[in-house]
Amino acid sequence: MSSFSKPRILIIGCGDIGVRVAEQLSQSHHIYALTSQKARFQELRAVGATPILGDLDKPDSLWRLSGLAQTVIHLAPPQNTGHRDCRTRNLLRILAQGSQAVRRLIYVSTTGVYGDHAGAKVSEITPVKPQSERAKRRVDAENTLRMWAPAHGVTLTILRVPGIYAENRLPVERIQSRTPALISAEDAYSNHIQSDDLARLICAATYHGKPQRVINTCDGGETKMGDYFDEVADAYGLERPPRLPARDLEKLVSPMLWSFMRESRRVTNTRLAELKTPLRYPSVAIFLKTISKNP
Template identity: 30%
Template sequence: MQVMIFGAGYSGQAIGAATLARGKAAAGTTRGPDRLAHLGSRGIIPYLYDGEHLSPVLRGAMLTTTHLVQSIPPGSGGDSLLRLTEGDLKRWFPALTWVAYLSTVGVYGNHDGAWVDETTPCQPKSARAVERVRAEAAWREAGRAAGIPVAILRLAGIYGPGRNALVNLHRGTAHRIIKKDQVFNRIRVEDIANATMFLASSNRAGIFNVTDDEPAPPQDVVSEAARLMGVQPPPEQDFETADMRPIARSFYGDNKRISNAALRNLGFQFAFPNYRSSLAELWSSGRWFG
């Protein structure tokens, strides 16, 4: 197995670590030359990719890639890798046997707190979610044309070491925004990585929600983090009057409970199925700050 991760950021690096832990080779791309050494220090073979050009050295690595993970969000012009390769996976990745496209549960849109699963029709509201739906379809079509299985991983809100409510409290940036009946799912970054490897091990195709078991109000997560730290949680703020950036406010427009049963029914076990056990592990292990 030769894994290539386009977009080796927070989730991509976790996938790289999980790949290496299984004794397999991992490569990854970054936009910044200053990030190459960081990826290399983690054992991930680093390549530059700016979304506009495929360098000769990167094209060479693509020839031996067996498992491709696309973690770069699309733009208004669509998925950059599909655009540059004209969707011809067999030509650019002749050794390829499996693709993972990392998407988002935002494609489902708002369901007023109701449960959704992979059979629920997408009704994206934001431009970002619309772009994701189009990218999902484009990757599935590219896979179909090449005869290569494509797994679409729809991710909930990502957190983990260095990115969590404990860190936000420590930095004084945590907020308890109250919107009646609002819930979110979330997912620990290590579970994203392990789910990716689980699906890659059998070249499994399909759409999979990668999310925890317990959709919960966001203020409850902050309160639990404060309890673990032994500090007072920040005061509650009403959503309607809270001072929030537009992008943060937009996330509250989608309210749903997301099922992960499809992935569980294949035999995958989440290491961090809810925010309470996950925050407790981050705090007790000392890994909460990254």
């Protein structure tokens, strides 16, 4: 199929996950990837994407996106301050101007929008209660998209993503540095998805995402954070991290890390079946067996 006759997809925020998505879709689609760095052009072309120079913080630089593609995959995080996601607003203003209308938009959000539930289970119908500024910006982005999409005839799929891991995204350095974890009685549940699985699910959403639908894109595991660190340490033949009570650990870690460690929830993934894409790694333990450094 000629690249000119292929359906067009625009990826916003083409980092590690975006590159994996581009690799998977480039055979069947013409992929455009927004980047603010010319230095990344060669990398993006190597995975079959056409790089587009622009910066979500500079609306005047985004004019090339107008009318470019009927499907948009929005992976870009909000800016680092404030309660509103200005980047998403800048993007939507440009997309609304195109003569070729956007028909589908996949937004990759975060399970952080649920906030702390003291270890209780949450689902897609659980009301959001963001506690950190970054989570509040994500909720703002979701709400902005939910208002914009129906008004423009766009099928919106929101994928809420937990902690992403891969061989190059494991807490090995943290474990080697002997950063403590919480004692089990005070530890928080963490939720995960493997990078390649996430990329496959994003690709699946371009075909199977239902209109105005939220999907928790996680493996459904119920592992406490300290146990996760222990699993990684065992796989790499490292000493497990020490454990401390919350009152002692809070004094040793950054406020951002502490906010992650204190939010505890078990995220269910029953809607994941809608994407018709079984996980290759339904648990961290299964993935770690494939890369274990421990003889």
